[in-house]
Amino acid sequence: MSKEYNVAIAGATGAVGIEMIKTLEKRKFPVKNLRLLASVRSAGKKLPYNGTEIVIEELTAKSFKNVDIALFSAGGDISREFRPAVVDSGAVMIDNSSAFRMDEDVPLVMPEVNPEDIKKHCGVIANPNCSTIIMLVAVAPLHRAKKLVRLVAATYQATSGAGAKGMAELELQTRQLLENQPIKPEAFAHRIGFNLIPHIDAFSDNGYTKEELKMLYETRKMLHAPELRVSCTCVRVPVLRAHSEALNLEFAEEISPDEARAILREAPGVEVVDDPANQRYPMPIDATNQDNILVGRIRRDISREDNRGLDIFVSGDQVLKGAALNAVQIAELL
Ligand code: HSE
Numbered sequence: 001m002s003k004e005y006n007v008a009i010a011g012a013t014g015a016v017g018i019e020m021i022k023t024l025e026k027r028k029f030p031v032k033n034l035r036l037l038a039s040v041r042s043a044g045k046k047l048p049y050n051g052t053e054i055v056i057e058e059l060t061a062k063s064f065k066n067v068d069i070a071l072f073s074a075g076g077d078i079s080r081e082f083r084p085a086v087v088d089s090g091a092v093m094i095d096n097s098s099a100f101r102m103d104e105d106v107p108l109v110m111p112e113v114n115p116e117d118i119k120k121h122c123g124v125i126a127n128p129n130c131s132t133i134i135m136l137v138a139v140a141p142l143h144r145a146k147k148l149v150r151l152v153a154a155t156y157q158a159t160s161g162a163g164a165k166g167m168a169e170l171e172l173q174t175r176q177l178l179e180n181q182p183i184k185p186e187a188f189a190h191r192i193g194f195n196l197i198p199h200i201d202a203f204s205d206n207g208y209t210k211e212e213l214k215m216l217y218e219t220r221k222m223l224h225a226p227e228l229r230v231s232c233t234c235v236r237v238p239v240l241r242a243h244s245e246a247l248n249l250e251f252a253e254e255i256s257p258d259e260a261r262a263i264l265r266e267a268p269g270v271e272v273v274d275d276p277a278n279q280r281y282p283m284p285i286d287a288t289n290q291d292n293i294l295v296g297r298i299r300r301d302i303s304r305e306d307n308r309g310l311d312i313f314v315s316g317d318q319v320l321k322g323a324a325l326n327a328v329q330i331a332e333l334l
Contacts, residue, residue, distance in 0.1 A: 004032035008067045010059050011074030012036035015164040019324035020071050025050050037063050064089035069331050087123035094125050094327050101126040111329045112268045113140040114222050130322030131155050132218040137293040138314050141267035147252035153232040160241035160318050162187045197236040242284035244315040254307040257298045274298050282315035
């Protein structure tokens with residue numbers, strides 16, 4: 001009989017936690033016992049799993065006894081607080097927060113990009129930021145073929161990036177604005193209904209936000225490309241749950257749009273949607289609930305005199321491949 005694992009999910013009631021439960025079920029992960037952990041507020045409630053219901057337990061330092069794999073999606077502070085308890089109990093933590101991503105002893109892993117890095121873990125493996133994941137599913141295969149040297153990105157990030165409360169705020173404000181009612185921004189710094197906000201995570205001294213710098217540092221770490229140049233503007237848009245990105249790519253070698261399409265058609269986790277004549281291109285409504293990242297609008301960068309530049313557009317489900325699915329794929333790799 002193949003081995004089965006005791007799995008815990010910390011943050012089980014959040015948008016990503018719920019999707020982690022569904023992803024374990026959908027991918028038939030060999031779960032022996034599943035523990036759902038959350039704050040005391042949710043303890044005692046139940047969530048469905050594989051035709052049964054599992055009672056949610058309060059997350060405490062004792063929650064990890066006999067657990068093999070602990071999936072964390074409850075924010076960086078909770079991950080930092082419970083890391084010693086997880087590691088001391090002998091479990092491996094797969095952490096969706098940004099708490100440990102840049103730590104030397106913590107591999108940052110996408111199964112399609114750098115699966116070999118997982119071997120270096122010392123009890124913690126970090127799941128990258130959703131915008132980085134969605135970008136690299138498409139960019140890593142092109143980088144392997146033609147060596148990426150510079151990348152300029154603009155993101156169009158869905159409200160799901162701020163969790164279930166972000167999505168609820170978009171729905172509520174849309175209704176309120178249509179009915180001329182007053183609105184009160186809570187999940188975002190400004191109104192998100194019928195607006196966009198070029199501000200995700202805190203600002204750094206150099207004028208970039210931390211979200212924008214994650215695109216630089218996480219990409220360099222996973223591609224093992226410390227000299228790669230990346231600039232990015234991250235924008236929150238009134239979309240429910242799939243992130244999109246416009247990417248300008250510069251390679252060391254020449255690459256044509258047709259070559260790029262051929263590479264991407266073979267790439268795991270990618271669906272090429274690139275038929276402008278028939279108005280087919282990636283859109284968040286089509287990427288929602290899909291495991292694959294949609295890639296299209298593939299064209300030569302006409303601002304260059306050589307053939308080393310491409311522009312592409314990607315859309316991917318932030319909650320799935322951007323978070324829960326990648327975390328479960330890391331668990332599968334383990
Ligand atoms: N930082 C992302 C966002 C979500 O705010 O859209 C976390 O992966």
